[in-house]
Amino acid sequence: MKLSKKAIIVVSSLLCVTSLTACGSGSNGSSDQKAGQTTGKAPVKLSMWGWINDTYPAKTKVLDEAIKEFNAHNDYNATIEYQSFTTNDYNTKITTEVAANNAPDIFFVREAGFMAPFVKSGALEPMDTLLGSEYNKFVPGILDPVTFDGKKYAIPSAQTAQLIYYNKEIFDQNGLTVPKTMDDLLNVVKTLKAKGITPFALGNKDIWTGGLYLNMLSYRYGGKQAFTDVQSGKIPFTNDVFMKAATDFSKMVSAGAFNQDANSASLDDSRQMFIQGKTAMWVNGTWELPTLGAKTDAASGVANPIYGKVGFFNWPEVSGGKSGLNDWILAPDWNIAISKNAKNKEAAAAFIKLITSDKYQNIMVNIAQLPSTNIKYDKTAVAPLLSNFLDQISHATDTTTFPDRILGQQTLGGEMNKSVQELLIGEDPAKVMQRLEDRVKNMRTK
Numbered sequence: 001m002k003l004s005k006k007a008i009i010v011v012s013s014l015l016c017v018t019s020l021t022a023c024g025s026g027s028n029g030s031s032d033q034k035a036g037q038t039t040g041k042a043p044v045k046l047s048m049w050g051w052i053n054d055t056y057p058a059k060t061k062v063l064d065e066a067i068k069e070f071n072a073h074n075d076y077n078a079t080i081e082y083q084s085f086t087t088n089d090y091n092t093k094i095t096t097e098v099a100a101n102n103a104p105d106i107f108f109v110r111e112a113g114f115m116a117p118f119v120k121s122g123a124l125e126p127m128d129t130l131l132g133s134e135y136n137k138f139v140p141g142i143l144d145p146v147t148f149d150g151k152k153y154a155i156p157s158a159q160t161a162q163l164i165y166y167n168k169e170i171f172d173q174n175g176l177t178v179p180k181t182m183d184d185l186l187n188v189v190k191t192l193k194a195k196g197i198t199p200f201a202l203g204n205k206d207i208w209t210g211g212l213y214l215n216m217l218s219y220r221y222g223g224k225q226a227f228t229d230v231q232s233g234k235i236p237f238t239n240d241v242f243m244k245a246a247t248d249f250s251k252m253v254s255a256g257a258f259n260q261d262a263n264s265a266s267l268d269d270s271r272q273m274f275i276q277g278k279t280a281m282w283v284n285g286t287w288e289l290p291t292l293g294a295k296t297d298a299a300s301g302v303a304n305p306i307y308g309k310v311g312f313f314n315w316p317e318v319s320g321g322k323s324g325l326n327d328w329i330l331a332p333d334w335n336i337a338i339s340k341n342a343k344n345k346e347a348a349a350a351f352i353k354l355i356t357s358d359k360y361q362n363i364m365v366n367i368a369q370l371p372s373t374n375i376k377y378d379k380t381a382v383a384p385l386l387s388n389f390l391d392q393i394s395h396a397t398d399t400t401t402f403p404d405r406i407l408g409q410q411t412l413g414g415e416m417n418k419s420v421q422e423l424l425i426g427e428d429p430a431k432v433m434q435r436l437e438d439r440v441k442n443m444r445t446k
Helices: 028-039 055-074 087-099 117-121 128-137 168-173 182-194 208-222 225-232 240-254 267-275 284-293 345-355 358-366 384-393 403-424 429-441
Strands: 003-010 046-052 078-085 105-108 157-169 199-202 278-287 310-313 328-337 399-402
Touching: 003 358, 046 087, 046 345, 055 078, 055 345, 055 358, 078 087, 078 345, 087 117, 087 403, 117 157, 117 403, 128 345, 157 168, 157 284, 157 345, 157 384, 168 310, 182 240, 182 310, 199 240, 199 267, 208 240, 208 278, 208 328, 208 399, 208 403, 225 399, 225 403, 240 403, 267 278, 267 284, 278 284, 284 384, 310 384, 328 345, 358 429, 403 429
Parallel strands: 046 078, 046 105, 199 278, 328 399
Antiparallel strands: 003 078, 105 328, 157 278, 157 310, 157 328
16 A cells, blocks of 8 residues: 555644745644643544545645644644545545445545445435535535435535646647547547657556546537436446447547557556657646646656646537537545544534635635635636636536546446456457446446
8 A cells, every 4th residue: 555755644733824834833742732722622633534645746735734724723622634545545445444334534535426335334424414504605516426315425625627638839730729529539649640649648557547538438428317327227338328439439549549558557657748748638637737737846846848838628529429518527526524433523524614615725726726615716816727727617518527436436437447448458349348238237236
């Protein structure tokens, strides 16, 4: 299990509220003593797990500072101990520990189908009473994927969307324009490949990254209803929606869209390929905006070679599809849940209120992250890439959360992602989708 350099954070320093820098530090004892003098309550330590780690320094800094502020002063004499994991490790770890009734007090959780088993097992605390009127501040619809039977079981502190990032310099040098249709995209791929340029960076060792392609193509063909229908068994994965999506992806593979080591390359490998200008495009989320839009790397201070060259576009339209250019994969992010067995649920809720306060939501915007609440912010101070996205998303006609989360990353969604590995080595789409359907038949009954 890999942990980040800041795997455990137990902080008692006072926060300088005018910046993201702590103004002082002290021992855990001094923090507990200060809070105890204020509340008169016995100290309590709350464990917290998440996937926010040193891979994304700007986001780590926001979370660190929120924990510092909470630990320095709250009404419950509580301190939070935060443990971070890599994304893939985290998904496995949290699923295993929740199933074993050994969940941390507070933890990050993916929405929809990913968290559905946690809700069904009774592992999560409903938050409706704990947060009260706080719900009124959230972006309309953002709480839907974390709501089950009318109760909210996690709270998003950010939003995220899926984009195709592209190198504007490479496009300009090769006379290319942003593709509007799937045929356009295939022509872009073929043009780049003919000139010796790898079109897309893909690190499918982290199999969800390849799943982004197949999931989006399926959304384009069938709209979000297709995922509900295949989850319930109303339609199989051999349905035309998924067959057409798999066939289009196979056409991309045949045209040489990806680096040859796509199945063994990691997410970090693909990020570096794109940043170093070795590929023209990269499919990923808005969580990458702070990295791609920075002048220098936050951790090393090294100049960003792609600074000012990055653009993005939504997935092109497909013939006869039910979703188009104004339909986006847009999801709640940094969803924070409280364990049913949490040592102090009110204290945990207080931390959620803090990180979704106007102060921290504005900080999210300042580091090019989408806020989860309706806040007013200085649009002139927003990073260009984020500003461009906010403008485009304002015209959205439909949105859906990440399809593999709807289907369940531990079940149908995860199996669908695995199918991309088979498609990447040139296997027949019809056989791949039949095998997928065979694998998930029993999962639907669970």
